[in-house]
């Protein structure tokens with residue numbers, strides 16, 4: 001067996017073990033602020049094993065960003081991905097509708113968090129206010145509850161490579177709501193919750 005095959009097999013095993021830990025944490029207490037924190041710490045620990053995630057095994061993005069599935073569960077299960085985002089890649093403030101955790105393998109990505117401050121009654125309009133920020137770099141991560149809002153930007157001149165765990169697989173993602181604070185506008189993408 002070549003060394004490369006060994007790494008792929010070790011990676012698959014590590015991802016399976018990680019996902020089993022995720023389920024054992026959430027099975028007892030559900031998804032709460034403290035279990036989300038525990039999931040983030042487990043994801044950070046997995047991302048620290050950078051030998052399991054050699055860049056040669058993962059194609060670079062052609063533009064902006066690329067997501068490689070590591071372990072995508074059947075039916076309504078979770079999705080674990082390796083994400084690569086090129087320097088300068090940014091995303092406007094958005095709400096995924098589902099919890100997620102990120103942990104860096106290499107590179108740095110700044111996450112800014114917001115809360116919605118309007119009452120949501122005016123269609124197509126929203127106001128948000130910054131409530132904090134985190135620099136996700138090797139040894140650290142971030143976690144978001146179902147309706148938390150964040151924006152992202154890759155900082156520095158290296159791609160940001162990291163692990164991302166989502167409560168639902170990306171192919172079955174809920175509607176993502178995008179906020180444009182400078183125009184106080186809001187839009188939502190179509191839900192993929194009924195996708196195959």
Ligand SMILES: [Fe+2]
Nearest residue numbers: 091094096150
């Ligand atoms: Fe996001």
